[in-house]
Amino acid sequence: MSLAKHWRMQSQRYRLLGVRCEDCGAKLLPRRLVCPQCKSSNLRPHHFGGEGTVYSYTVMYDAPSGYDGLVPYPAALVQLDDGPLVAAQLTDVDIDEVYIGMPVEMVTRRLREYGESGMIVYGYKFRPRLKDHL
Amino acid sequence: MRRVYITGIGQTSVQEHWDRSARELAASTILEAMEQAGIQKADAIYVGNALSGELTGQENVAALVADFAGLTGTEAIRVEAAGASGGAAVRLGYLAVASGVQDTAIVTGVEKMSDLTGPSVEEALATSTDEEYEAIHGLSLVALNALVMRRYMHQFDVERRDFAHFSVNAHRNAANNPYAMFRRPITVEQFEKSRLVADPIGLLDSAGAGDGAATIILCSEEEAGGRANSSVEIISSSLATDAVALHDRSNPLFLRAVYDSAQKAYEQAGVGPEQIDIFELHDASAILAALSLEASGFASEGQGVRLAMQGEIALEGSIPICTMGGLKGRGYPVGAAGVYQVVELVQQLRGEAGANQVDARLGMAQSIGGTGATAVTHILKAPE
Amino acid sequence: MMKPLRDVGIVGYGAYVPRYRIRAEEISRVWKMGEDNLHLEEKAVPGLDEDTTTIAIEAARNALRKAALDPSRLSAIWLGSESKPYSVKPTATIVAEAVGATPYTTAADWEFACKAGTEAMQAAIGFVGSGMAEYAMAIGADTAQGRPGDQLEYTAGAGGAAFIVGPSEESMARLEGSHSYVTDTPDFFRRPNQQYPTHGNRFTGEPSYFTHTMMAASGLMDALGYGPEDYDKVVFHQPNSKFPVRVAKRLGFVEEQYRDGLLVPFVGNTYAASSGIGLAAILDKAEPGERILLASYGSGAGSDAFSFVTTEQIARGRNPIPKISDYVSRRKEIDYAQYARQRGKLVMY
Numbered sequence: 001m002s003l004a005k006h007w008r009m010q011s012q013r014y015r016l017l018g019v020r021c022e023d024c025g026a027k028l029l030p031r032r033l034v035c036p037q038c039k040s041s042n043l044r045p046h047h048f049g050g051e052g053t054v055y056s057y058t059v060m061y062d063a064p065s066g067y068d069g070l071v072p073y074p075a076a077l078v079q080l081d082d083g084p085l086v087a088a089q090l091t092d093v094d095i096d097e098v099y100i101g102m103p104v105e106m107v108t109r110r111l112r113e114y115g116e117s118g119m120i121v122y123g124y125k126f127r128p129r130l131k132d133h134l
Numbered sequence: 135m136r137r138v139y140i141t142g143i144g145q146t147s148v149q150e151h152w153d154r155s156a157r158e159l160a161a162s163t164i165l166e167a168m169e170q171a172g173i174q175k176a177d178a179i180y181v182g183n184a185l186s187g188e189l190t191g192q193e194n195v196a197a198l199v200a201d202f203a204g205l206t207g208t209e210a211i212r213v214e215a216a217g218a219s220g221g222a223a224v225r226l227g228y229l230a231v232a233s234g235v236q237d238t239a240i241v242t243g244v245e246k247m248s249d250l251t252g253p254s255v256e257e258a259l260a261t262s263t264d265e266e267y268e269a270i271h272g273l274s275l276v277a278l279n280a281l282v283m284r285r286y287m288h289q290f291d292v293e294r295r296d297f298a299h300f301s302v303n304a305h306r307n308a309a310n311n312p313y314a315m316f317r318r319p320i321t322v323e324q325f326e327k328s329r330l331v332a333d334p335i336g337l338l339d340s341a342g343a344g345d346g347a348a349t350i351i352l353c354s355e356e357e358a359g360g361r362a363n364s365s366v367e368i369i370s371s372s373l374a375t376d377a378v379a380l381h382d383r384s385n386p387l388f389l390r391a392v393y394d395s396a397q398k399a400y401e402q403a404g405v406g407p408e409q410i411d412i413f414e415l416h417d418a419s420a421i422l423a424a425l426s427l428e429a430s431g432f433a434s435e436g437q438g439v440r441l442a443m444q445g446e447i448a449l450e451g452s453i454p455i456c457t458m459g460g461l462k463g464r465g466y467p468v469g470a471a472g473v474y475q476v477v478e479l480v481q482q483l484r485g486e487a488g489a490n491q492v493d494a495r496l497g498m499a500q501s502i503g504g505t506g507a508t509a510v511t512h513i514l515k516a517p518e
Numbered sequence: 519m520m521k522p523l524r525d526v527g528i529v530g531y532g533a534y535v536p537r538y539r540i541r542a543e544e545i546s547r548v549w550k551m552g553e554d555n556l557h558l559e560e561k562a563v564p565g566l567d568e569d570t571t572t573i574a575i576e577a578a579r580n581a582l583r584k585a586a587l588d589p590s591r592l593s594a595i596w597l598g599s600e601s602k603p604y605s606v607k608p609t610a611t612i613v614a615e616a617v618g619a620t621p622y623t624t625a626a627d628w629e630f631a632c633k634a635g636t637e638a639m640q641a642a643i644g645f646v647g648s649g650m651a652e653y654a655m656a657i658g659a660d661t662a663q664g665r666p667g668d669q670l671e672y673t674a675g676a677g678g679a680a681f682i683v684g685p686s687e688e689s690m691a692r693l694e695g696s697h698s699y700v701t702d703t704p705d706f707f708r709r710p711n712q713q714y715p716t717h718g719n720r721f722t723g724e725p726s727y728f729t730h731t732m733m734a735a736s737g738l739m740d741a742l743g744y745g746p747e748d749y750d751k752v753v754f755h756q757p758n759s760k761f762p763v764r765v766a767k768r769l770g771f772v773e774e775q776y777r778d779g780l781l782v783p784f785v786g787n788t789y790a791a792s793s794g795i796g797l798a799a800i801l802d803k804a805e806p807g808e809r810i811l812l813a814s815y816g817s818g819a820g821s822d823a824f825s826f827v828t829t830e831q832i833a834r835g836r837n838p839i840p841k842i843s844d845y846v847s848r849r850k851e852i853d854y855a856q857y858a859r860q861r862g863k864l865v866m867y
Binding site: 011070089092108120122125130 | 838
C-alpha cells in the first residue's frame with residue numbers, strides 16, 4: 001500500500017485530468033511530457049468531460065488480489081467523446097447489458113481498499129449515461 | 135558483425151516443480167547446455183526473468199544463478215521485459231557475441247511461478263501492464279487481452295469458438311513434447327465450454343503458469359570452430375517497443391512492436407515471411423497469436439484467426455506455429471518462455487523434433503512483453 | 519430564530535441515491551417479521567464500489583452544476599454523516615479534492631446522527647451570512663447499517679444531498695430564517711467498536727423525534743409569524759413513512775404540502791440525507807415564490823428548521839442535471855443474499 005503513489009494520482013483519478021497539446025490540439029489522457037503525435041512539449045492541463053462510448057469490454061472472473069471480492073465485474077476500454085481511449089471498470093450495469101458502442105459517463109467510485117485498516121483508493125469508473133436510461 | 139551460433143541447449147520440463155527452486159532449475163539447464171556445447175566457462179550469462187522479486191522475493195538473480203551453476207565471478211546480468219524477458223536475454227547474448235565484445239555467452243530463461251498461488255499471481259502478472267492506468271482498475275493481463283479479443287470479434291466478424299484452433303493445435307503438438315506441461319489434446323467444444331477467466335477468454339484459451347528454465351549457449355564462429363557447420367545460427371535479432379497501456383496504442387488491434395521487430399529481423403536476415411518455415415510465436419492467448427501472425431506478415435489485418443481455421447498453423451500447414459506446444463501447451467514460465475522458443479527451434483532445425491518434426495530451414499522465434507509493449511524477434515537458420 | 523446579517527439562500531443543490539433496491543417484503547421473507555412491520559416498500563442499497571464519499575461526490579457535483587459555480591470559489595465543504603468510511607480522516611477533503619474546491623477552502627466532517635447535514639447547513643448560513651465566505655457547501659450523506667433482523671434493517675437506506683449556500687441575490691431559494699432545538703436525549707446511538715447502533719424503541723418517538731421536530735418547526739413559524747397555511751411545501755426527517763406524516767398533521771399541514779418531499783417509501787431512511795433529498799425533490803418541481811419549511815431530526819437529539827422562499831431562478835439548470843426523481847426511478851432489485859454481500863454483512867476475513 002503506497003500512500004504517496006495514490007495521492008500523486010488523485011487529480012487525474014478524481015477529475016480525469018489529462019493534457020491538451022497547444023501545438024497540434026491533441027487531447028491526451030493520461031498526462032504526458034511529450035505529445036505522441038507531434039512530439040511537442042507544449043502541453044497544458046485539460047479536464048475531460050467524462051462522456052464516451054464503450055470501445056470494448058470484458059467481464060473479470062479471475063481477479064488480482066484486492067479485487068477478488070468484486071467478481072464478476074465488467075471492465076472496458078472507453079472512447080471518450082474528447083478523443084482518447086481510457087481503461088476502466090464499468091459500474092451500475094448488469095454484465096449482460098454491456099455492448100460495444102454503449103454511451104457511458106464517468107463517476108467517482110471506490111477502486112479498491114487495502115484491507116480493513118488500509119487506505120481506500122477512489123477513482124474513475126464509467127456507468128451507462130443516466131439521461132439515456134430515464 | 136560476427137556470426138553467432140547456438141552450440142548447446144538445455145531445458146527442464148515445465149510443471150509445478152514444488153521441490154525445486156529457481157536457482158536450481160536455472161543451474162541444471164546451464165550445466166546441461168554447457169556439456170552439450172563442450173565448454174567449462176563462458177564470458178557472460180544473460181538471465182531472462184520477469185517476476186523473481188514479485189513471486190519469490192529474490193532479486194540479484196543473475197549473480198545468484200551464476201554462483202549456483204558453478205560459474206561464480208562470471209559477468210552476469212538479469213534481463214527483464216515482462217513476458218519478453220527470455221527473448222530479450224537472447225538479444226543481449228546475441229549483441230554481445232555478434233559485436234565481438236564476447237566470444238561465448240550463456241543465455242538462460244527461468245521463472246518460478248508456483249511459490250505463490252491464486253490472486254497474488256494475477257497481481258504479479260499485472261505488473262507487466264500499466265500500473266497507474268490499467269492494473270489499478272483491477273484489470274488483469276488476461277483481461278486486457280480479452281478487451282482486444284472482444285473488439286477483434288466485433289470488427290472482423292469472428293466468433294469465440296473460431297479462436298479454438300490455436301489451443302487445439304498447441305495441445306496436439308504438446309502431446310509429443312516430453313517437456314511440455316499440458317499434453318492432453320483438447321477439442322473445439324472443450325475450448326468453448328471452458329470456464330471464463332475474463333470474458334471472452336476462457337481457461338483453455340489462456341496459457342497456464344508453470345515453473346521452468348531453458349538455456350542456450352551462444353558463440354562466435356571462431357569459438358565454435360568445427361562445431362559451426364553442425365550448429366544452428368542466429369541470422370537476425372531485433373527488439374522494438376510500443377506504448378505499455380493498451381489505450382495508448384494508436385490501434386489496439388495492431389501489434390506495432392511485433393511489426394517493427396519482425397520487419398527489422400527480416401531485413402537483417404535478407405528474407406521475407408514466405409521464407410520462414412516455422413514460427414514460434416507468443417501465444418499467451420489465442421488473440422495474441424492471431425495478431426502476431428498478422429503483424430509479422432503471415433496474414434492480413436483481421437485474417438489471423440482464419441489462417442488458423444484453415445489449418446495453416448498446423449505442423450503440416452503453410453506456417454506451423456507452436457510446434458512443441460507453444461506457450462499454451464508447453465506451459466508459461468514467464469521469463470523463460472523466450473528461451474524455450476529458441477531451444478525448440480534448435481531442436482527442429484537440427485532434426486531432433488521427433489514426432490513433431492517439420493522440414494525447416496528457417497525458424498522465427500518471437501517473444502512479447504505485456505499486451506505488446508515489447509516484442510523481440512529472432513530468425514534462426516538450420517546447419518548447412 | 520436565527521437570521522444572518524447578510525441575506526443568503528440556496529444557490530445550487532444536488533442529490534443522489536444508488537440504483538439498487540431491496541423490497542421490505544424480501545427482508546421479511548428472511549426474518550419472518552409480520553406484514554404490519556413494513557413501513558415502506560423498499561430501500562436504496564449502495565453498490566460494492568459505493569460509500570458515503572462517492573455518494574457525497576455525486577450530490578456535490580450536481581449541486582455545483584446547478585449553481586454553475588466555479589468550485590474554487592467554495593470556502594467550505596462540510597459533510598454530515600454517521601457512516602464515514604474513515605473514522606479518523608475527513609471524508610470532506612476527498613469530496614473537496616474530487617470536485618475541485620481545494621486548496622483554498624475549509625473542510626470537515628460533522629456528526630449529529632440524521633441531522634448532521636442540516637447542522638452543516640446552519641453553519642454554512644453563518645459562514646456566508648457573516649461575510650466570511652461567498653459560498654459554502656453543506657452535504658448530508660449516509661450508507662446506513664441496520665442489524666440483520668432488526669426493525670431498523672427495513673429502513674436503513676443510502677443517499678446524499680448537497681446544498682450550496684450563497685448570496686441571496688444569486689439564490690434559487692432565499693432563506694427567511696432558521697431555528698434549532700437541541701437537548702441531550704439518548705434515543706439512538708453507537709459506541710465506537712460496535713458495528714450496529716442501539717435504538718431506544720418507543721423512546722425514539724414522543725420525547726425524541728416528535729418533541730424536537732415540533733419545537734423547532736413551531737418555534738420558527740411563530741418567530742416568523744406564519745401558520746401552516748402560509749407554506750406551500752414542507753419536508754421533515756423521514757425515519758419511516760409514519761413519523762413525518764404524523765408530525766406534519768400535528769403541525770397542521772396537509773398531504774398536498776408534504777407529498778412531494780416524502781421519499782422514504784421508495785428509498786428508505788437516508789439518515790443525514792433524509793430531509794435534504796426531500797427538499798431537493800421539492801425544489802425540483804417548485805415554481806417561483808413558493809414557501810418551504812424544512813425540519814430535520816437527529817438522534818442525540820435535535821432538530822434544525824429552515825424557512826425558504828423560491829425565487830425566479832428556481833428552474834435554473836433543471837435539465838439536464840439529474841433530478842432526485844431520476845435517481846429514484848432508476849432501480850435494480852436485489853435479493854437478501856446480494857444485499858448482505860453489498861452491505862458487507864458477510865465475514866470475509
